[in-house]
Amino acid sequence: MTSVDAAREYAAAHGQQFEQQLIELVSIPSVSAESQHKADVQRAAEWLAADLRQVGAENVQVIQTAGHPIIYADWLHAGAGARTVLIYGHYDVQPAYKEDNWKTEPFEPTVIENVLYARGSSDDKGQMFIHLKALESYLKTSGSLPVNVKFLLEGEEEISSQHLMDFVSENKELLKADVCVISDTGAQEIEQPAITTGVRGLTYMEIWVYGPKDDLHSGGFGGIVHNPALGLAQILSKMHNPDNSVAVPGFYDDVVVLSEQDRADIAKTDVSEAVVKDLTGVPETWGEAGFNFRERLGARPTFEVNGILSGWTGEGSKTVLPAKAMAKVSCRLVVNQNPQKIYELVRDYVARITPPTLRSEVKLLSTGSPALMESDLPEVKAAARAYTTGWGKEPVFLREGGSIPIVVDFQRELNLPVIMMGYGLNSDGAHGPNEHYSLEMFHRGIQTAICFLDEISK
Amino acid sequence: MTSVDAAREYAAAHGQQFEQQLIELVSIPSVSAESQHKADVQRAAEWLAADLRQVGAENVQVIQTAGHPIIYADWLHAGAGARTVLIYGHYDVQPAYKEDNWKTEPFEPTVIENVLYARGSSDDKGQMFIHLKALESYLKTSGSLPVNVKFLLEGEEEISSQHLMDFVSENKELLKADVCVISDTGAQEIEQPAITTGVRGLTYMEIWVYGPKDDLHSGGFGGIVHNPALGLAQILSKMHNPDNSVAVPGFYDDVVVLSEQDRADIAKTDVSEAVVKDLTGVPETWGEAGFNFRERLGARPTFEVNGILSGWTGEGSKTVLPAKAMAKVSCRLVVNQNPQKIYELVRDYVARITPPTLRSEVKLLSTGSPALMESDLPEVKAAARAYTTGWGKEPVFLREGGSIPIVVDFQRELNLPVIMMGYGLNSDGAHGPNEHYSLEMFHRGIQTAICFLDEISK
Numbered sequence: 001m002t003s004v005d006a007a008r009e010y011a012a013a014h015g016q017q018f019e020q021q022l023i024e025l026v027s028i029p030s031v032s033a034e035s036q037h038k039a040d041v042q043r044a045a046e047w048l049a050a051d052l053r054q055v056g057a058e059n060v061q062v063i064q065t066a067g068h069p070i071i072y073a074d075w076l077h078a079g080a081g082a083r084t085v086l087i088y089g090h091y092d093v094q095p096a097y098k099e100d101n102w103k104t105e106p107f108e109p110t111v112i113e114n115v116l117y118a119r120g121s122s123d124d125k126g127q128m129f130i131h132l133k134a135l136e137s138y139l140k141t142s143g144s145l146p147v148n149v150k151f152l153l154e155g156e157e158e159i160s161s162q163h164l165m166d167f168v169s170e171n172k173e174l175l176k177a178d179v180c181v182i183s184d185t186g187a188q189e190i191e192q193p194a195i196t197t198g199v200r201g202l203t204y205m206e207i208w209v210y211g212p213k214d215d216l217h218s219g220g221f222g223g224i225v226h227n228p229a230l231g232l233a234q235i236l237s238k239m240h241n242p243d244n245s246v247a248v249p250g251f252y253d254d255v256v257v258l259s260e261q262d263r264a265d266i267a268k269t270d271v272s273e274a275v276v277k278d279l280t281g282v283p284e285t286w287g288e289a290g291f292n293f294r295e296r297l298g299a300r301p302t303f304e305v306n307g308i309l310s311g312w313t314g315e316g317s318k319t320v321l322p323a324k325a326m327a328k329v330s331c332r333l334v335v336n337q338n339p340q341k342i343y344e345l346v347r348d349y350v351a352r353i354t355p356p357t358l359r360s361e362v363k364l365l366s367t368g369s370p371a372l373m374e375s376d377l378p379e380v381k382a383a384a385r386a387y388t389t390g391w392g393k394e395p396v397f398l399r400e401g402g403s404i405p406i407v408v409d410f411q412r413e414l415n416l417p418v419i420m421m422g423y424g425l426n427s428d429g430a431h432g433p434n435e436h437y438s439l440e441m442f443h444r445g446i447q448t449a450i451c452f453l454d455e456i457s458k
Numbered sequence: 459m460t461s462v463d464a465a466r467e468y469a470a471a472h473g474q475q476f477e478q479q480l481i482e483l484v485s486i487p488s489v490s491a492e493s494q495h496k497a498d499v500q501r502a503a504e505w506l507a508a509d510l511r512q513v514g515a516e517n518v519q520v521i522q523t524a525g526h527p528i529i530y531a532d533w534l535h536a537g538a539g540a541r542t543v544l545i546y547g548h549y550d551v552q553p554a555y556k557e558d559n560w561k562t563e564p565f566e567p568t569v570i571e572n573v574l575y576a577r578g579s580s581d582d583k584g585q586m587f588i589h590l591k592a593l594e595s596y597l598k599t600s601g602s603l604p605v606n607v608k609f610l611l612e613g614e615e616e617i618s619s620q621h622l623m624d625f626v627s628e629n630k631e632l633l634k635a636d637v638c639v640i641s642d643t644g645a646q647e648i649e650q651p652a653i654t655t656g657v658r659g660l661t662y663m664e665i666w667v668y669g670p671k672d673d674l675h676s677g678g679f680g681g682i683v684h685n686p687a688l689g690l691a692q693i694l695s696k697m698h699n700p701d702n703s704v705a706v707p708g709f710y711d712d713v714v715v716l717s718e719q720d721r722a723d724i725a726k727t728d729v730s731e732a733v734v735k736d737l738t739g740v741p742e743t744w745g746e747a748g749f750n751f752r753e754r755l756g757a758r759p760t761f762e763v764n765g766i767l768s769g770w771t772g773e774g775s776k777t778v779l780p781a782k783a784m785a786k787v788s789c790r791l792v793v794n795q796n797p798q799k800i801y802e803l804v805r806d807y808v809a810r811i812t813p814p815t816l817r818s819e820v821k822l823l824s825t826g827s828p829a830l831m832e833s834d835l836p837e838v839k840a841a842a843r844a845y846t847t848g849w850g851k852e853p854v855f856l857r858e859g860g861s862i863p864i865v866v867d868f869q870r871e872l873n874l875p876v877i878m879m880g881y882g883l884n885s886d887g888a889h890g891p892n893e894h895y896s897l898e899m900f901h902r903g904i905q906t907a908i909c910f911l912d913e914i915s916k
Contacts, residue, residue, distance in 0.1 A: 282670050314491070319889060
């Protein structure tokens with residue numbers, strides 16, 4: 001039996017054990033955005049380090065940063081001339097509260113019909129953990145791997161990887177590799193796996209609108225001073241043109257026009273209006289005129305309102321004229337757009353459209369660069385063969401709507417191709433309530449990851 | 459010495475004691491809107507009942523309702539032919555939190571330079587308490603009053619007097635009187651007292667906008683479904699015309715056009731741009747074109763946003779596409795406008811401007827009717843004489859921006875004139891942070907209230 005087959009057999013035989021381990025991992029509320037969960041993030045890091053040691057990884061380190069820790073581990077005994085694969089993943093998760101429409105407690109993992117419900121089950125603990133189990137399956141059978149591997153797992157992906165790139169820049173030798181693989185993306189359906197070739201960038205901002213110096217009585221002052229909550233609404237209403245394109249001047253200046261070939265390729269994986277309506281429950285779809293769903297998600301930038309807060313939002317009727325209003329907003333960016341420049345364009349536009357009756361401020365919270373990969377790279381082809389063998393189906397290539405800013409950062413700093421081998425589904429509910437992960441995909445993911453380490457060695 | 463002079467002398471001599479009692483009263487957090495303060499509202503009612511008994515009022519009752527209690531008390535020994543004055547006030551207060559920009563704890567009363575800082579110090583505990591101390595000043599000196607008095611104090615004014623009018627309708631005989639006096643309004647400055655002849659009505663609503671059935675990942679779905687937070691902003695931006703008039707069709711249909719005489723009268727008490735800017739801190743004033751400040755506040759209806767909430771509003775960057783968005787909004791209405799009709803107009807307009815990509819709903823939270831009084835009523839003239847003697851300055855007549863819906867309800871149900879004798883200032887910060895009340899006004903108010911009971915008996 002070849003070592004890859006032995007590893008695949010081991011993974012199949014230990015499926016239930018792997019599931020139990022994943023359940024333990026997702027029960028740790030490692031929410032990086034909320035300071036009350038700082039110890040939980042640390043606990044998740046220690047848990048993963050222990051698992052890496054147990055499966056046979058070496059040099060396992062939990063490295064403290066000014067924020068949450070980074071985990072490094074490796075196995076480097078594949079021999080002279082062997083390639084090295086850098087595996088990146090993140091063990092932090094988005095905030096989650098039962099009252100935000102969760103049917104189960106977000107940190108009390110629940111399996112219903114072979115689907116695991118828990119925050120982080122798909123994004124990214126479930127997908128990341130696949131690689132640890134692929135490593136285990138080799139080392140517990142052949143005692144070796146066909147390639148060298150290095151693990152780099154971070155705890156700040158959901159808060160813009162605040163300390164990761166400093167670590168990468170300072171540890172280029174440690175992280176030196178021939179290819180990087182990231183599993184933090186999704187396919188449309190289980191039977192059609194996908195390799196993501198494009199991810200969007202991100203510029204995340206807060207727009208603040210200020211009026212009176214204090215909250216006022218709306219009866220005593222309503223009608224003589226400009227209400228900042230109204231002013232914010234008026235500003236936000238000017239962010240889009242009637243065709244739903246973004247109205248910020250210069251916003252599209254650096255967007256690469258899609259070629260006919262691009263559009264033909266993208267059209268192959270487009271989804272239908274019916275699927276979008278069914279998946280989301282909206283009465284009608286919406287978006288920039290002249291582009292199909294997949295183009296709008298993967299090849300066109302957007303402006304979204306992620307949150308708004310102003311004035312009285314509790315029980316009953318409080319007749320306040322609020323002193324200020326705030327919106328969290330973000331732009332998804334496509335290849336060739338610069339996140340910092342987009343911030344400056346939005347900032348300048350908001351300043352221009354703020355009436356003299358109010359003051360405004362646009363704060364930059366975080367940025368991430370967009371990325372686009374060639375699909376005929378040998379490493380992408382190896383990944384495709386791994387899906388065909390391990391998953392049982394040839395993958396499609398997708399430009400995704402989400403953002404994985406470190407893709408571009410890795411490419412630049414470490415000078416290597418980054419392959420996004422998604423083991424999730426777009427409908428997994430990442431960032432929303434009832435995030436879930438198909439355990440069937442978890443197991444098919446492990447099989448595919450085992451095959452990838454084999455294919456990439458060839 | 460006449461009984462009025464004896465009472466005035468007693469009030470002057472007991473000023474410090476009265477202040478201490480008021481401080482005790484405002485330290486009770488009787489917030490009617492928040493269920494966690496239910497016992498505090500009850501406690502404030504018991505405290506006032508005890509004070510009424512101590513000052514010599516009779517038939518003192520704390521009457522339970524389905525919400526917060528109503529207090530009734532009277533003194534009816536003025537003799538055959540004597541008039542009866544019904545005194546209304548409220549002992550509940552608006553919510554208040556230190557973190558909303560209060561310099562002191564809102565329920566730890568603090569006196570700084572003869573000004574009392576505390577929630578409810580002006581609205582309405584301070585103003586209402588004046589009448590109890592006027593009663594005390596007569597009864598502790600002459601042992602009698604020149605008129606009969608009845609007190610009706612409620613604990614639900616800040617939540618639209620939900621149970622008061624049922625009580626009034628069912629107790630018309632008990633509440634029978636010749637005139638009603640309410641002190642819950644403000645003047646522009648201490649040296650220029652004001653009788654309010656107009657108050658605006660109110661229609662308080664929530665606008666809900668619904669999109670996807672759950673919160674979504676803004677990367678995975680932004681650009682293909684309509685963001686409800688954006689949609690809400692777009693809807694709110696259509697509530698005003700470019701001249702800042704309200705854009706809801708039919709909104710102004712029932713508004714009485716101001717006569718030249720009305721405008722001339724109102725112009726006498728108008729405030730300057732500089733005063734509004736200084737009082738509020740706004741960079742420029744705002745409002746409906748073609749009307750001065752006092753007209754916009756007292757004689758024109760408005761549409762205000764009192765609060766907005768949607769999506770992620772906590773720390774950091776959460777890239778959510780929210781499932782829903784909510785705004786608390788209210789219209790201040792002027793005489794002849796019908797609050798229920800205004801709700802229906804807003805509801806229909808919002809339904810009409812909601813795009814097919816979203817769903818919306820307008821919920822009615824509460825209503826109150828507008829009121830306008832003739833300034834040459836004998837009861838108004840008696841009130842004016844009371845200010846001239848007790849306050850030391852002839853009052854002006856004002857149309858106020860705020861709403862006291864029970865004014866119209868009392869007029870209708872009890873068939874009596876309602877006189878609004880304000881003992882506060884517009885700059886007291888009612889409903890906002892750092893609400894405060896000048897103790898000088900408190901004492902001048904007690905003198906005026908004593909004089910009123912004398913003047914109204916003539």
